Each structure stands twice: as C-alpha cells, then as structure tokens.
Amino acid sequence: MILRLILGSLRARALTVGMTVLSIALSVALFLGVEKVRTGARASFADTISNTDLIVGARSGSVQLLLYSVFRIGNATNNVTWDSYQDIAARPEVDWIVPISLGDSHKQFRVMGTTAEFFDRYKYRAGRGLEFKDGAGLNDLYDTVIGADVATTLGYAVGDPIVVAHGLASFTSHDDQPFRVTGILAKTGTPVDRTVIVSLQAIEAIHVDWQSGAKTSTQTTPVEVIRDMDLRPTAITSALIGVKSRLQVFRLQRWINEYKQEPIMAVLPGVALQELWQIVGVAETALIGVSGMVVFTALIGMMAMIFSSLNERRREMAIWRAMGARPATILGLLVFEAALMAAIGAVLGIVLLYIGLMIAQPLIDQAFGLWLPIEAPSLGELKVLGAVIGAATLVSLLPALRAYRLSLADGMMVRI
Amino acid sequence: MTQSAPPLVLNKVRFRWPGRSSFELSVPAFNVERGESVLLLGESGSGKSTLLSLICGIVVAQSGLVAVDGTDLASLRPGARDRFRAERIGVIFQQFNLLPYATVADNILLPLQFAPDRRKRAGDALATAARLCTALGLPDGSMSTQAGRLSVGQQQRVSVARALIGQPPLIVADEPTSALDANTQDAFLGLLFDQVQATGTSLLMVSHDERLGHRFDRVLRLEDIATTERQLA
Structure with a gap:
C-alpha cells in the first residue's frame, strides 16, 4: 500500500x-x-585486418602507415621502390607478400592497385576471406573489382565502365583509359567495401603519360600501345606480408627497418593498433x-x-x-x-x-x-x-x- | 493497556521549545477521562499547537508527566513514540488532512500501516473503513475516489473515519470545523459525536469557536489549564 x-x-x-x-x-x-x-x-x-604479420611502407609513424595502408585514412609520405619490394619478397622468412599502390580515386572512393593474391591473402574478422558477390577477379589490364559500398552507392553492376581520377580530389581524370567492373565483393564492414581495386599494372598504365603528378604531353598514348609496354611498376605505396613462422616476424621486421638502400619500415598491425588506441x-x-x-x-x-x-x-x-x-x-x-x-x-x-x-x-x-x-x-x-x-x-x-x-x-x- | 487508566493525563508539565527559549508552556494538571469529550478554547498563538504536539508525542516535555492511555510518553524512544501515536491516537487536522493523490480507502487505512495492534482491532480493515464511510454519510463508491476530488466537508469526514478506525482510545482534533460553513459544521459535528459515542472513544478538540461548546461534556479555556510565558529573548 x-x-x-x-x-x-x-x-x-x-x-x-x-x-x-x-x-x-x-x-x-x-x-x-x-x-x-x-x-x-x-x-x-580491430576486425579490419587479420592474418597479416607485417605492413611495410615508407619510413614514417607506425600509426600513419597503418592508417593509410589498411584504413585508407591520410596519405603516404613516400613510396617504396619496386627494387626494395623485390628484396623483401626474396627474404626467406616471407611466406607471401601483397603490394598495395594508392593515390588515385574514383568519385569519393579510393583506387587501390594490387595483385590477384590480395583476394586470397587479405583476411578480416578473425581470418575471414574476401568473397565475390558478383563476377570474378582481375584478368584484363583494365579490369576492376569494387567493394560492396562502391557498388551500392554508385549503383554499379558487373560490366559497367569506370573512369579513374588522378589524385584524391582532382579534376583531371584518366578518361582516356576506362576500366570495366568485373567483380563486386561481398560486404565486409572494412575499408575494402569502399575501395576500387585494380591491378598494379593498371596503375602504371594510366600514368604512362604522367610524371610527378602532371600530364607530360598533350598527346595520349593509345591503349593498344600501352598494352604492349612493360608495365612493371617502379614504386608501390606499401605491402602486406605474411611470414612462414610467427617466430620470424621480429627478425624480418628488424631487417626491413635496417634496410640501407631506402628508408622503409615494417610494423606489426596489432602493435600499431595499440598505439592508435593510446592516441584515441x-x-x-x-x-x-x-x-x-x-x-x-x-x-x-x-x-x-x-x-x-x-x-x-x-x-x-x-x-x-x-x-x-x-x-x-x-x-x-x-x-x-x-x-x-x-x-x-x-x-x-x-x-x-x-x-x-x-x-x-x-x-x-x-x-x-x-x-x-x-x-x-x-x-x-x-x-x-x-x-x-x-x-x-x-x-x-x-x-x-x-x-x-x-x-x-x-x-x-x-x-x- | 490498563483499562482503568484515563486516556490522557498531564501533570506538572513544563515545556520549552529547544533553541527558542522565549516561549514556555506549563500545564499543572489536566485529564481526559474515558469516553469523555472535551473542548479546549484558545486563540491562535495561545499554545494550542504546542500542547497538541506534546500530547501526540511529537515533542517531549522537559519535566512532568504526559501519559496517553496509561503510558508515559517520555519513557518511549522517538521511534516507539511514533508507533505509539499511530496505535493510540486518532488525529484530525484543520484541513488538508488527506493525501490528495491517494484513494479515500488508502487514506483511512494509512495509520494502520504503522500500528499493527490497531490493525488487528480494526478486523477486516477495508470493510470497517467502508462501514465508517457509510455511517459518516459519504456517498457510495467514494472509497475508491481520489481524496483530492472530494469537497472539503467530505474530506473532513474521511479524516474522521481515519481517526476512528481501529478504535484508538483518544482522538485529538485541531479545529476540524474551521474550514466548513456553519451548516456543514453542525452536520459534521453531529456525525463525529455519533461515531465517537458509538466507539466509546475520548475526544479532545481544540478550537477558538465557543458556539461548539454545547455538544461537549466539558468546555475549558486553555488559559485555565495552562500558563504560557513569553520572554523577549
């Protein structure tokens, strides 16, 4: 009561x-x-990257490297030359290595150049792999695979043409070399959803007539000629590495950090994340x-x-x-x-x-x-x-x- | 409870509000006998409130005896005094007697919450409350009405029912009629006296209105039983 x-x-x-x-x-x-x-x-x-042991990039802060290479936040201060990449790839500790080349964009989404191995090696949320919702991987030079958010936001379907813009917020585009969507990835909840993926060679191809961020000639090299060119990249932005044995991670990291030919660095994603948490x-x-x-x-x-x-x-x-x-x-x-x-x-x-x-x-x-x-x-x-x-x-x-x-x-x- | 003890005994009581030394009340001797109805006449400021607080055990006299139903209030601890009040005294105020948001029934039963013995005496408390409501001329169905919705006169009758339930030996009423008009006053007093007589309870009423006197067994002036002293601090 x-x-x-x-x-x-x-x-x-x-x-x-x-x-x-x-x-x-x-x-x-x-x-x-x-x-x-x-x-x-x-x-x-924390779910964004898993099963990657080391991230390699130009020497800067480890958080910065993590942010631009994995989360597509901010930009790289410098590149890693293809020669250095080859040297690292040749190390006995390396099980696999996937190069990443960033810098261009499509609408509000970033374009990432990589190899076909990326689709097998990139893991998220405790080892889950990427899956195709539609279409398949990269075969042709001008093929592109887009993330789930790119597809839904821009309304793209497999077979649609895409023009990549130079830089991140620029008015110059690589409209002479259009791409074709060949695959759409299933939603992952990671930055991959908001990424346009092309091959490393394609990144080289669209920059054939460019030097230091500007078009060198008013003439554009025809696509047919480009296809016959040697499109080996000269530099990449960063690389994801898996080692054969966990015990070798620190040895490889030290080796990369002491690499004399170029100032590069390797970070452990988990350690970099911890550093990020400390800041945040x-x-x-x-x-x-x-x-x-x-x-x-x-x-x-x-x-x-x-x-x-x-x-x-x-x-x-x-x-x-x-x-x-x-x-x-x-x-x-x-x-x-x-x-x-x-x-x-x-x-x-x-x-x-x-x-x-x-x-x-x-x-x-x-x-x-x-x-x-x-x-x-x-x-x-x-x-x-x-x-x-x-x-x-x-x-x-x-x-x-x-x-x-x-x-x-x-x-x-x-x-x- | 000793059957022979009078419901209220005051003897050589001296009281001073703590911290307010300017006011002192002393009552040499005052009793209310069993079944007796007493009207105390006094103007406001004559010490009525202090006297009622003493009788109800809200405050304790510095010296002398205040005994209700044979128990010296000063001998009880404060918590026990509160329960004792709930057990032995029915209280009726001037007005705003009831919790306006509670139903009439809850208002009548409220003192029983703090008085287990009185609850036993009330038997089927809800039925007793309903019977009292009917006897006091409250309309049917008012038991479940919110008390705040009743007229002032009806509210006063509810507070009579609340004071009477469980038949406490003493009912203390503080100007219960002052908020009522003359006609309602008379009807109200009639009902109150009927019920007080029916239950055999003693009634001590304090008022400034001499015209009420004819219904009571005894009419006293406050200044006849108590002396107050006011000093300029």
Missing part, C-alpha cells in the same frame, strides 16, 4: 517527475550510446567523461526537483507523521522515490538506446562503415544502470535529510 501511495504521489506530480525521468533516460541513453560507439569502433578497427584513448576518455557529466547533471536536476518539491510537500509529510510515520520513514520514502525515478529513467534510457540503434544502425554503417551490433545489455551496461540508480539514491539523501529535519521540526503541525 505504501508503494501504491508513492506511485500515486509521483503520478500526482506527473509533469515534473516525467521531465526528470526523461532527462535521466536521455543521459543514460547518451552514456550507453557513446560506450556502444566506442566499443563498436574498436571492434571494427584520450578522446575516448574525454567523451566518456562528458557523457558521465551529463548523467551527473540529470541526477543533480532530480535533486533540485526534490528540493523544490519539499516545501509544497511539507503538509504531506506532516500527514505521514501524524499517522505514525517516523522521520526515518519520511527519509526512506524520498530516497525510494528517487531510486524509483532513476530506475524508470535507466530502463527508459535503454529502450531509447535500442530504438536509436535500430534507426541509426544502417545509417552509421553507410556513413562510417561502423557496424554497431544490437545485442542484449552487457554486464558492463547493467553495471552502469546500477551505478545510476545508486548515485540517484546517494544524491537524493541530501533533500531527504532536509525533509527528515523539517519533519522533525514541523511534526504534524504545519500551517499553510
């Missing part, structure tokens, strides 16, 4: 209570949402801190609400006292009320989060390639909810203690 009375009292103040509950719900949804995005981002980053970690902590503050603010708002309601509820308290309630009972009533509001807010927050996830999931996936899984609340999330309710209880102690003192002083004789 007391519970019924508490609910009745809350219902009688439906508007202010509702607003308080809503602000708690929104803050909880925000907090959990930030956490979801954070873990989702980490998971999808500060922002993550700040984000969690801010959303934590939002929850705290909502709880302070609830405290203010309880405080301001005390005066108009002094009469109510006096009635409880006259009927035999102890001051401690009054304190308990207020604290329980706060805990109840926080609990309803927390549950509502979870509901809001799931509704938000359901709406935003495909949009976020499309915009950022970030897949946020919808799953039952984790233990950590339940702990957050518990903490919110606990904090609400603590925070409500202040107004409750004031009510306790008021009801001791007022007794049952409040005149209004």
